[in-house]
Amino acid sequence: xxxxxxxxxxxxxxxxxxxxxxxxxxxxxxxxxxxxxxxxxxxxxxxxxxxxxxxxxxxxxxxxxxxxxxxxxxxxxxxxxxxxxxxxxxxxxxxxxxxxxxxxxxxxxxxxxxxxxxxxxxxxxxxxxxxxxxxxxxxxxxxxxxxxxxxxxxxxxxxxxxxxxxxxxxxxxxxxxxxxxxxxxxxxxxxxxxxxxxxxxxxxxxxxxxxxxxxxxxxxxxxxxxxxxxxxxxxxxxxxxxxxxxxxxxxxxxxxxxxxxxxxxxxxxxxxxxxxxxxxxxxxxxxxxxxxxxxxxxxxxxxxxxxxxxxxxxxxxxxxxxxxxxxxxxxxxxxxxxxxxxxxxxxxxxxxxxxxxxxxxxxxxxxxxxxxxxxxxxxxxxxxxxxxxxxxxxxxxxxxxxxxxxxxxxxxxxxxxxxxxxxxxxxxxxxxxxxxxxxxxxxxxxxxxxxxxxxxxxxxxxxxxxxxxxxxxxxxxxxxxxxxxxxxxxxxxxxxxxxxxxx
Amino acid sequence: xxxxxxxxxxxxxxxxxxxxxxxxxxxxxxxxxxxxxxxxxxxxxxxxxxxxxxxxxxxxxxxxxxxxxxxxxxxxxxxxxxxxxxxxxxxxxxxxxxxxxxxxxxxxxxxxxxxxxxxxxxxxxxxxxxxxxxxxxxxxxxxxxxxxxxxxxxxxxxxxxxxxxxxxxxxxxxxxxxxxxxxxxxxxxxxxxxxxxxxxxxxxxxxxxxxxxxxxxxxxxxxxxxxxxxxxxxxxxxxxxxxxxxxxxxxxxxxxxxxxxxxxxxxxxxxxxxxxxxxxxxxxxxxxxxxxxxxxxxxxxxxxxxxxxxxxxxxxxxxxxxxxxxxxxxxxxxxxxxxxxxxxx
Numbered sequence: 040x041x042x043x044x045x046x047x048x049x050x051x052x053x054x055x056x057x058x059x060x061x062x063x064x065x066x067x068x069x070x071x072x073x074x075x076x077x078x079x080x081x082x083x084x085x086x087x088x089x090x091x092x093x094x095x096x097x098x099x100x101x102x103x104x105x106x107x108x109x110x111x112x113x114x115x116x117x118x119x120x121x122x123x124x125x126x127x128x129x130x131x132x133x134x135x136x137x138x139x140x141x142x143x144x145x146x147x148x149x150x151x152x153x154x155x156x157x158x159x160x161x162x163x164x165x166x167x168x169x170x171x172x173x174x175x176x177x178x179x180x181x182x183x184x185x186x187x188x189x190x191x192x193x194x195x196x197x198x199x200x201x202x203x204x205x206x207x208x209x210x211x212x213x214x215x216x217x218x219x220x221x222x223x224x225x226x227x228x229x230x231x232x233x234x235x236x237x238x239x240x241x242x243x244x245x246x247x248x249x250x251x252x253x254x255x256x257x258x259x260x261x262x263x264x265x266x267x268x269x270x271x272x273x274x275x276x277x278x279x280x281x282x283x284x285x286x287x288x289x290x291x292x293x294x295x296x297x298x299x300x301x302x303x304x305x306x307x308x309x310x311x312x313x314x315x316x317x318x319x320x321x322x323x324x325x326x327x328x329x330x331x332x333x334x335x336x337x338x339x340x341x342x343x344x345x346x347x348x349x350x351x352x353x354x355x356x357x358x359x360x361x362x363x364x365x366x367x368x369x370x371x372x373x374x375x376x377x378x379x380x381x382x383x384x385x386x387x388x389x390x391x392x393x394x395x396x397x398x399x400x401x402x403x404x405x406x407x408x409x410x411x412x413x414x415x416x417x418x419x420x421x422x423x424x425x426x427x428x429x430x431x432x433x434x435x436x437x438x439x440x441x442x443x444x445x446x447x448x449x450x451x452x453x454x455x456x457x458x459x460x461x462x463x464x465x466x467x468x469x470x471x472x473x474x475x476x477x478x479x480x481x482x483x484x485x486x487x488x489x490x491x492x493x494x495x496x497x498x499x500x501x502x503x504x505x506x507x508x509x510x511x512x513x514x515x516x517x518x519x520x521x522x523x524x525x526x527x528x529x530x531x532x533x534x535x536x537x538x539x540x541x542x
Numbered sequence: 543x544x545x546x547x548x549x550x551x552x553x554x555x556x557x558x559x560x561x562x563x564x565x566x567x568x569x570x571x572x573x574x575x576x577x578x579x580x581x582x583x584x585x586x587x588x589x590x591x592x593x594x595x596x597x598x599x600x601x602x603x604x605x606x607x608x609x610x611x612x613x614x615x616x617x618x619x620x621x622x623x624x625x626x627x628x629x630x631x632x633x634x635x636x637x638x639x640x641x642x643x644x645x646x647x648x649x650x651x652x653x654x655x656x657x658x659x660x661x662x663x664x665x666x667x668x669x670x671x672x673x674x675x676x677x678x679x680x681x682x683x684x685x686x687x688x689x690x691x692x693x694x695x696x697x698x699x700x701x702x703x704x705x706x707x708x709x710x711x712x713x714x715x716x717x718x719x720x721x722x723x724x725x726x727x728x729x730x731x732x733x734x735x736x737x738x739x740x741x742x743x744x745x746x747x748x749x750x751x752x753x754x755x756x757x758x759x760x761x762x763x764x765x766x767x768x769x770x771x772x773x774x775x776x777x778x779x780x781x782x783x784x785x786x787x788x789x790x791x792x793x794x795x796x797x798x799x800x801x802x803x804x805x806x807x808x809x810x811x812x813x814x815x816x817x818x819x820x821x822x823x824x825x826x827x828x829x830x831x832x833x834x835x836x837x838x839x840x841x842x843x844x845x846x847x848x849x850x851x852x853x854x855x856x857x858x859x860x861x862x863x864x865x866x867x868x869x870x871x872x873x874x875x876x877x878x879x880x881x882x883x884x885x886x887x
Contacts, residue, residue, distance in 0.1 A: 097881070097882070098786075098787050098788070099786055099787075099792075099794065099880070099881070099882075100784045100794040100796070100806060101794055101806050101808055101815070101817050101820075101882065101883065102881060102882050104804065104806060104817060104819070104820035105817070105820045105821075105822070105882055106820075107820055108819060108820025108821055109820070111820075127782060127784050127794075127796070128781065128782055128796065129781070129782060129784075129794075129796035129804050129806060130804075132798075132804055133804040133819060133820055136802060136803075136804065136819065137819070137820075
């Protein structure tokens with residue numbers, strides 16, 4: 040079986056013996072290839088042929104001119120010789136003038152083999168790719184990007200891990216967006232050609248991630264090359280799928296270890312523990328220095344691992360010494376500074392955290408809280424706890440974009456944060472329930488009364504009512520609740536309950 | 543037929559020899575100045591047939607760097623000691639003089655001797671060539687020919703050998719010893735030897751070419767080529783000059799033709815070949831004349847500089863060289879060590 044061969048396909052072949060265009064038409068269709076040691080052995084009729092000479096060309100410009108002229112006169116389309124890079128401007132101009140593509144080839148026999156692969160021995164081409172895939176799998180890899188790099192460099196084409204929206208990872212080149220869009224995600228194997236861009240992709244059969252494909256891509260690959268690369272992708276796919284799984288398991292176990300460690304650290308509440316300290320140091324978590332903690336929690340149920348993956352990927356843009364791990368239903372993280380940062384630096388970091396939060400909100404329904412800058416191991420624990428409080432408040436703060444920072448909180452908000460837990464709120468609800476049976480006016484009056492230091496006149500002014508009205512209502516509240524408003528404990532409890540219920 | 547040359551013809555003869563120089567052989571200015579004294583004129587020019595074939599003859603030429611001659615002028619009678627040595631070696635006075643090289647400044651050299659010798663219109667090359675072993679007498683292996691040359695400060699060297707290349711090498715070293723340029727005299731042959739083993743009528747050809755060239759100075763290029771008996775090879779602008787990796791004296795001058803053709807002039811001390819689009823158009827012994835496209839100055843190979851607009855004309859080489867395979871072997875480009883350039887018309 041013999042096919043037409045485009046020069047671009049030959050140029051795109053990684054094992055083409057260092058083939059480069061020196062002069063003449065950029066792409067041309069070749070009917071066949073002839074490989075000889077010297078020019079005199081080439082056939083008289085070279086219509087549409089690529090001539091490859093295995094011995095170096097003559098050294099003088101006029102002999103090079105004559106060589107070009109003779110090939111062009113005999114109908115050859117292209118001529119590949121060694122040292123063509125050294126041909127002068129005149130010879131190059133002549134090749135362009137005579138419409139002959141002049142190519143430099145470093146290793147002519149390798150080019151001969153590539154031509155044979157592309158023109159006749161498609162199975163051999165496929166086998167050579169498959170063998171390269173196999174060779175790349177045997178090397179040690181740290182993670183998926185490593186594996187893709189190995190695959191790309193040994194196969195000699197770019198490789199990308201894609202979903203229908205984006206390129207997740209790529210190595211050895213850049214997948215043209217137009218080719219990416221044209222890839223059909225439905226079939227098992229897909230071969231895509233858009234303009235000069237080509238790709239061969241295969242579905243990744245991964246139990247944890249759906250809708251992924253791996254694609255070998257390159258410019259101007261011929262159909263035999265793409266078919267062979269599709270097979271290579273099929274062979275490489277299980278390794279990629281396995282690697283995705285391994286990476287996920289590794290990430291999961293690593294996260295659970297770090298999450299446990301953080302819990303252990305917080306449980307110590309400031310008591311020094313050599314074992315915890317050692318484990319933290321091993322993770323690169325320094326407790327000395329200044330810490331600025333943050334916590335991101337889901338406003339609804341979410342996959343904290345996914346969130347952590349997103350956060351760690353983007354943390355690098357926020358600060359260099361940054362750590363994060365899962366904790367409860369969210370992520371806890373912090374930055375460590377060796378010296379006390381200036382207020383300006385702190386603001387920059389908080390702005391970056393806000394960016395991170397905004398980015399995360401595009402994918403997850405989250406709220407973020409940021410603690411204050413604290414010093415030392417106890418400071419880290421304190422900052423983390425502040426961040427947790429702030430996050431709890433942020434869950435309901437749409438006004439601040441679900442982003443709250445402790446420095447920006449009033450004492451009242453902090454207090455409220457403590458009261459808004461699962462036990463207090465129901466208790467407050469039931470305590471104040473009698474006031475809410477008819478209307479909310481009793482509750483609002485009580486609230487205003489307590490806010491105004493239990494003074495009738497001030498309450499009346501604040502609510503725009505007559506003092507007798509206020510007085511009557513307070514009387515009624517006392518009756519309904521059955522509490523003694525003179526008791527400071529009772530007043531405090533009522534005051535907190537009002538806040539908890541009303542916010 | 544005896545011909546009387548008037549002083550007024552000097553510039554035409556000089557132009558003619560410049561054309562026959564094929565871009566080499568040196569500019570004729572120096573010899574034109576040496577012959578400027580009107581008292582030496584008119585000069586009687588003899589044909590071979592006018593002279594007794596038994597008469598001894600000598601040939602004289604400047605050897606070495608022609609550019610150096612312009613910088614360090616030769617003495618008043620640079621050839622006198624050389625001729626004296628040759629006559630002493632022969633034991634006879636030499637009454638006849640011819641030119642060694644029929645192109646470039648040496649085409650005029652024989653005229654310098656007109657006061658004391660009879661000048662015969664013959665020479666040993668018919669065009670400029672670089673080496674002494676390319677002299678027709680040596681190519682044809684005429685026995686008894688020897689040469690004398692300067693070795694500096696009045697020193698004279700006489701070489702007689704059966705191997706022409708030795709003569710070239712020994713004289714070349716002597717000339718280098720003498721300072722890079724000097725005179726050389728060939729003797730040991732007769733007028734009769736020239737009949738068979740020399741190129742005839744070069745001064746007459748130079749006069750004809752020079753007169754035609756001056757007359758057609760303003761004529762279109764094709765007309766100029768026609769009156770010179772040649773053909774236009776090309777016209778264009780010099781874009782690059784590639785030096786040969788093997789021989790630093792060889793250059794390939796890249797000329798972008800007016801219609802986009804790729805011309806190359808292959809030069810050594812003369813223009814040796816002309817190629818268009820990879821096809822050989824002309825090569826030695828054909829004479830390749832390069833003119834400045836605007837001023838029509840006849841250019842030496844050293845004048846070929848990047849961005850110059852030039853015109854290239856081919857003139858037929860002397861027929862003598864094509865007389866036998868052995869003769870042509872000495873002037874085709876392969877004799878200069880250049881491959882794939884033989885056989886240009």
